[in-house]
Amino acid sequence: MTVTRTEVDGVPTLVAPSAGPITAGLVFRVGRADEPLARAGVTHLIEHLALHRIGMTDYHFNGTTSPVTTTFQLQGTEADVVAFLNGVCGALADLPVGRLAVEKEILRTEEAGRGNSVAEPMAVWRYGARGHGVVGFPEFGTYALTGDDLHVWAARYFTRGNAMLWITGDGVPAGLRLTLPDGARMPAPAVTSALPETPAYFHGPSERAVVYEGIVARSTAAGVFTGVLERSLFRSLRQDGGYSYQVAAEYLPRDATHASVIAVADMLPQKRGPLLGEFVDVLAALRFGQVAQADLDAYVAKAESTLTGADAEARRLPGMAQNALLGRRNLSIEELRAELRAVTPADVTATAAEAHASSLLMVPDGRDPDWAGFTAAPAASTATVEGRRHPYLADRAQAMVLGPDGVSLAGSSSVVTVRFAETAAMLAWPDGARRLIGYDAVSAHLEPSLFAVDAAALAALDAAVPPGLRVDMPARDPEDIPVPPSRGRLARRDAGRALRTGLHWTADRIDSIPDGVRWSILIGLFLLNIRLVSRLADDNATRITVFAVIFAVSLLLTDWAIKGLRWLGNRLAYYLVR
Numbered sequence: 001m002t003v004t005r006t007e008v009d010g011v012p013t014l015v016a017p018s019a020g021p022i023t024a025g026l027v028f029r030v031g032r033a034d035e036p037l038a039r040a041g042v043t044h045l046i047e048h049l050a051l052h053r054i055g056m057t058d059y060h061f062n063g064t065t066s067p068v069t070t071t072f073q074l075q076g077t078e079a080d081v082v083a084f085l086n087g088v089c090g091a092l093a094d095l096p097v098g099r100l101a102v103e104k105e106i107l108r109t110e111e112a113g114r115g116n117s118v119a120e121p122m123a124v125w126r127y128g129a130r131g132h133g134v135v136g137f138p139e140f141g142t143y144a145l146t147g148d149d150l151h152v153w154a155a156r157y158f159t160r161g162n163a164m165l166w167i168t169g170d171g172v173p174a175g176l177r178l179t180l181p182d183g184a185r186m187p188a189p190a191v192t193s194a195l196p197e198t199p200a201y202f203h204g205p206s207e208r209a210v211v212y213e214g215i216v217a218r219s220t221a222a223g224v225f226t227g228v229l230e231r232s233l234f235r236s237l238r239q240d241g242g243y244s245y246q247v248a249a250e251y252l253p254r255d256a257t258h259a260s261v262i263a264v265a266d267m268l269p270q271k272r273g274p275l276l277g278e279f280v281d282v283l284a285a286l287r288f289g290q291v292a293q294a295d296l297d298a299y300v301a302k303a304e305s306t307l308t309g310a311d312a313e314a315r316r317l318p319g320m321a322q323n324a325l326l327g328r329r330n331l332s333i334e335e336l337r338a339e340l341r342a343v344t345p346a347d348v349t350a351t352a353a354e355a356h357a358s359s360l361l362m363v364p365d366g367r368d369p370d371w372a373g374f375t376a377a378p379a380a381s382t383a384t385v386e387g388r389r390h391p392y393l394a395d396r397a398q399a400m401v402l403g404p405d406g407v408s409l410a411g412s413s414s415v416v417t418v419r420f421a422e423t424a425a426m427l428a429w430p431d432g433a434r435r436l437i438g439y440d441a442v443s444a445h446l447e448p449s450l451f452a453v454d455a456a457a458l459a460a461l462d463a464a465v466p467p468g469l470r471v472d473m474p475a476r477d478p479e480d481i482p483v484p485p486s487r488g489r490l491a492r493r494d495a496g497r498a499l500r501t502g503l504h505w506t507a508d509r510i511d512s513i514p515d516g517v518r519w520s521i522l523i524g525l526f527l528l529n530i531r532l533v534s535r536l537a538d539d540n541a542t543r544i545t546v547f548a549v550i551f552a553v554s555l556l557l558t559d560w561a562i563k564g565l566r567w568l569g570n571r572l573a574y575y576l577v578r
Contacts, residue, residue: 232295
């Protein structure tokens with residue numbers, strides 16, 4: 001069984017026989033990584049609108065928008081293939097933009113119910129707010145896009161020159177017409193970077209997962225490395241250590257030359273330390289040559305099993321279409337089988353080292369793997385723009401700085417800066433709030449009610465950002481708009497900070513007493529308590545008072561008291577500013 005290559009109305013087409021029902025997919029080389037941040041979601045919107053007229057059917061169909069491709073796929077009869085694909089192409093040529101507002105709401109609902117993916121923060125920290133980093137941001141375009149925007153995007157990307165068709169079955173069904181406009185094959189999105197150096201790590205939003213990603217050259221050996229990594233992590237983290245329930249690794253092609261290897265392990269918060277240590281140890285063992293031949297053989301056998309059977313070629317069609325769109329040559333089954341069998345432990349070790357050189361690790365808060373050679377990825381900026389200073393009303397030591405080159409938020413210990421020439425998007429609310437997002441994904445959020453900023457400064461900020469980067473957000477609930485702090489609240493805040501500082505200072509002083517000295521003091525106080533109580537046997541009131549005082553002093557020397565003082569300081573500082 002072989003793959004037949006043909007064309008349908010100028011669209012390159014792959015056909016492979018299958019014993020099952022007919023499936024087909026029309027794939028375009030455009031995805032979320034092609035979109036500018038301020039118009040993120042444009043491809044997804046077009047996908048939804050193109051499928052709207054299909055309506056309800058007796059066959060299964062779907063549309064998917066990935067980082068680099070958009071696919072319209074179905075399973076059914078030959079007549080279903082013709083009706084579906086002809087309808088999709090017709091809708092792409094005449095998008096039902098009258099339904100745009102409804103589909104925007106549907107996309108926002110879909111996004112809200114999707115939950116957080118571990119891949120999204122990894123994309124943002126690695127790539128920033130452009131290219132592949134856009135997939136980690138909300139689809140801001142659902143607020144800003146117009147019908148004209150969609151028509152321009154569709155005319156550029158949804159063309160016959162930028163498409164591939166694949167079909168499982170005996171051949172191309174009669175009557176299939178792909179009435180797409182002419183257009184060029186679009187290159188893969190440019191690869192950007194927000195990481196000054198790697199290996200790097202950052203603290204992720206989840207306390208229950210560790211995520212690893214390395215970028216490697218696309219190869220059969222890299223796929224084998226991913227399989228061996230998953231087996232090694234599963235054995236160490238679940239079977240041996242019992243730290244994790246779900247352990248997985250995946251090989252994801254990024255473009256024609258490189259792929260991402262992602263590994264994930266979940267955990268309970270109290271297992272963060274042991275799991276992170278074991279996770280890093282497994283990575284180190286593989287790149288230092290500790291590759292079990294049994295793991296390699298098991299993965300190769302599993303991979304070879306997907307290359308056998310009557311439907312082997314049919315199962316490969318979606319991946320082959322993506323490779324063709326990205327400009328990568330597709331290997332035959334015989335070539336793949338030969339490459340799989342040629343992979344050695346040394347090849348896996350070399351790939352592990354390659355992945356480590358570009359690796360990014362997402363770890364829970366409070367766990368820093370710098371001891372393993374990972375450098376903290378920058379979460380702030382290194383410089384402040386020159387310009388007019390607008391103090392923060394709650395703490396005049398902090399301020400927004402607005403200048404001709406950009407805007408900075410200068411805090412007491414860090415600064416975030418977004419330069420206008422490197423702005424990916426600016427979110428604008430009707431109440432005057434603004435959020436600028438830089439190419440490096442650093443964002444500067446301005447609340448006019450919290451800064452000494454006037455209308456002229458806001459107007460200057462708006463004028464400095466090109467209109468195409470502005471996203472007008474819907475009005476916020478009044479309760480969500482911060483109110484400027486009152487004098488009384490500022491006074492309570494200062495009192496709370498003073499109390500917290502004092503209680504933390506006391507706890508630190510007690511904690512600095514060596515354990516031996518502390519135990520000696522506790523024993524001395526205990527003996528003193530016994531002696532004084534015995535001397536005051538006839539005076540119950542004084543005896544009880546003396547006992548209580550010495551007991552309280554003794555408690556202050558315990559670890560419970562140290563933790564309690566710090567907790568009390570934090571609570572007082574919090575409640576006094578509520």
